Amino acid sequence: MFGIVRPCSHRLGEGLKTQWMAHLCGLCLALRGDHGQFARVVTNYDGLLISVLTEAQAERATGWRRTAGPCPLRGMRTASVARGEGARLAAAVSLVLASAKVRDHVADGDGLLARGPVAVAARRVAASWDRAGARAGSAVGFDTAVLVDAVDRQTGIEALAGLGTPVLTVTEPTETATAAAFAYTAVLAGRPGNTAPLAEAGRLFGRLAHLLDAVEDREADTAAGAWNPLTATGTSLTEARRLADDALRGIRLALREAEFTDGRLAHVLLAHELGRSVDRAFGTVGCGHAADGPPVTLGSLGSPDSGASPGPLGPAVLLGPEGSFGPPPRHGGNPYGGDPFGGGPSVRPPAPGKRGFWAGCAAAIGLCCTCKVCCADEYEGAWSRKKREGCFNNCDCDCGCCDGCDCCDCCSCCDCGV
Numbered sequence: 001m002f003g004i005v006r007p008c009s010h011r012l013g014e015g016l017k018t019q020w021m022a023h024l025c026g027l028c029l030a031l032r033g034d035h036g037q038f039a040r041v042v043t044n045y046d047g048l049l050i051s052v053l054t055e056a057q058a059e060r061a062t063g064w065r066r067t068a069g070p071c072p073l074r075g076m077r078t079a080s081v082a083r084g085e086g087a088r089l090a091a092a093v094s095l096v097l098a099s100a101k102v103r104d105h106v107a108d109g110d111g112l113l114a115r116g117p118v119a120v121a122a123r124r125v126a127a128s129w130d131r132a133g134a135r136a137g138s139a140v141g142f143d144t145a146v147l148v149d150a151v152d153r154q155t156g157i158e159a160l161a162g163l164g165t166p167v168l169t170v171t172e173p174t175e176t177a178t179a180a181a182f183a184y185t186a187v188l189a190g191r192p193g194n195t196a197p198l199a200e201a202g203r204l205f206g207r208l209a210h211l212l213d214a215v216e217d218r219e220a221d222t223a224a225g226a227w228n229p230l231t232a233t234g235t236s237l238t239e240a241r242r243l244a245d246d247a248l249r250g251i252r253l254a255l256r257e258a259e260f261t262d263g264r265l266a267h268v269l270l271a272h273e274l275g276r277s278v279d280r281a282f283g284t285v286g287c288g289h290a291a292d293g294p295p296v297t298l299g300s301l302g303s304p305d306s307g308a309s310p311g312p313l314g315p316a317v318l319l320g321p322e323g324s325f326g327p328p329p330r331h332g333g334n335p336y337g338g339d340p341f342g343g344g345p346s347v348r349p350p351a352p353g354k355r356g357f358w359a360g361c362a363a364a365i366g367l368c369c370t371c372k373v374c375c376a377d378e379y380e381g382a383w384s385r386k387k388r389e390g391c392f393n394n395c396d397c398d399c400g401c402c403d404g405c406d407c408c409d410c411c412s413c414c415d416c417g418v
Contacts, residue, residue, distance in 0.1 A: 003045025004212050004281075006388065007273040018080075019265050022065065023048040023055075023090075026082030029068055030091040034139075035132045039091075041364050042098035042129065046209065047090045049269060050181055053198065054086030056266040057189035057259070085140045085188045092140070093181045095133035096147040100154070102126040105357055105383070107155060113356050122357045142184050150177035158227060167235040167243070171210040178206030186258075197257035201270065204247040204254070208274065211244050212281040216386060220354065237282070244278050355383050 009017045027048045031039040055064060066083045070076040103126050106119050113119050130148055137144040150173035161170050182202025186194035214229045215237065221228035230240055252271050260266065355363060360383035367382060381388050 003047070004209050004277045005045050005049065005269050005273050006277070007269060011273075012268065016265050016268060020048075020052075020269075022080055023051045023082045023087070025068060025071070025079055026087040027051060027090045027094065029081055030083075030087040031094065034088065034091060034136055035095070039095065039129075039132065041361060042094045044094055044097065046205075047094035047097060049205075049266075050090035050093055050185055051082050051086040052266050052269065053182060053185040054084075054089065054188050055082065056263045057186060057191045057194060057261060058086075059190075059261055086185065088136055089140050089142055089181070089184065089188060092133045092136035092142060092144055093147065095129045095136065096144055096151065096177075099126040099129040099133065100151040101383070102129075102357055103151065103155075105354070118356070118358065125357075140188060142181075146180045147177045150174065158229070158232070161229070161232050163232075163234040165233045167211070167214075167229055167233045167240070168207070170229045170233065171207045174210045175203040175206040178209070179203035191259060194258040197254045201251045201254035201258075204250045205270070205274075208244055208247045208251075208278070211240055211247075212277060215240055215281045217384075224354075241278075241282055241284075244282075248275055248278060354385060357383070 007020060012020060024043070024045075028040050028043040031043060058064075064082065064084060065080045068079050068081045070078055102122050106113050106122050106126075109119075113122055130144075133147070134144045154173045157170055157173065179199045179202040182205065183195045183199035186192060186198050210229070217226075218228055218230055218237075220226075222231060229235070230237070251274065255263070255267065255270060354360075363380075364382035367379060379388055380386070
């Protein structure tokens with residue numbers, strides 16, 4: 001599964017974790033029910049946000065859940081899963097997103113997709129997912145043409161981009177597509193007043209998704225000679241972090257303008273877990289803003305004369321040599337150098353190459369059959385080969401301010417005030 005919002009079950013707490021899994025399973029089953037078993041491979045963490053937002057805005061009513069049968073990903077247990085128009089819209093968006101990723105892999109010639117016959121087959125799969133997404137979207141009144149148009153425009157924009165091109169020019173198609181999807185959740189939920197703020201939240205979420213994907217793939221793309229928006233436009237990691245932090249703040253402000261019936265899960269995912277996704281991508285433990293003083297290294301945190309002051313979203317932290325964003329310290333025994341507490345040199349292990357489309361499908365099936373997606377502490381992404389946390393991974397969290405929170409008004413660990 002792909003996506004940037006991958007919450008830790010320990011931070012969610014039991015109630016919100018149950019809700020999150022209900023939406024994840026609901027998306028997966030909506031894909032299977034409308035488009036067949038193979039379509040389940042496009043289940044992704046970000047697509048389920050559509051289902052979460054739809055339900056968060058809707059009036060409480062029966063029929064939002066149904067009991068699903070045993071599934072290997074749930075340890076052969078039954079579960080209450082989300083159903084309805086939100087899950088179907090999430091399925092439509094996920095299909096188009098997956099189609100875009102396949103086309104991107106074909107364009108980059110990743111793995112087996114560098115071979116002509118395989119690339120042709122992958123294009124046919126992507127086209128079938130486009131058609132399936134259009135059917136699913138029309139079933140709930142959503143025109144996926146804006147998503148397909150964004151995918152088509154992306155290739156042309158990337159071809160024209162070069163050094164000096166604003167990176168936001170490259171992220172614009174993704175922003176437009178996610179803005180349309182987020183905004184339509186207000187229509188489904190009968191909250192027309194939420195259309196504008198959710199469109200803004202979606203636009204900025206699309207920007208973040210594109211930027212974080214570029215940051216995480218930067219080294220691997222450089223090694224493989226593949227196109228990367230940051231490298232192509234000459235955008236530094238410092239500038240990318242600034243844009244990411246500004247987008248995160250904009251999402252939080254947009255959520256304040258929307259009205260929710262029960263927005264706790266949406267708030268935790270988009271206001272808190274999204275911030276952690278930014279930190280994870282940049283290898284930092286805080287945001288890149290600094291109100292007065294310069295950014296500080298990890299070793300100077302807590303020092304009274306470090307000269308650092310907290311920014312709007314937290315302390316400024318830059319890791320790595322000469323203030324660059326480097327890998328976070330590895331605790332509990334560092335196999336790449338340094339002491340167990342993060343001291344000493346830290347060397348990033350070589351980034352593994354991406355898998356091709358068919359190899360990724362085979363890996364995804366293996367992950368599903370072995371329940372690693374749910375139960376493993378860490379597993380390798382089927383296509384990207386990035387490290388992922390299992391859905392039920394019980395990690396060590398350093399922020400418990402939202403665990404078991406009955407009302408987001410009491411949350412004080414961000415400045416969104418929702």
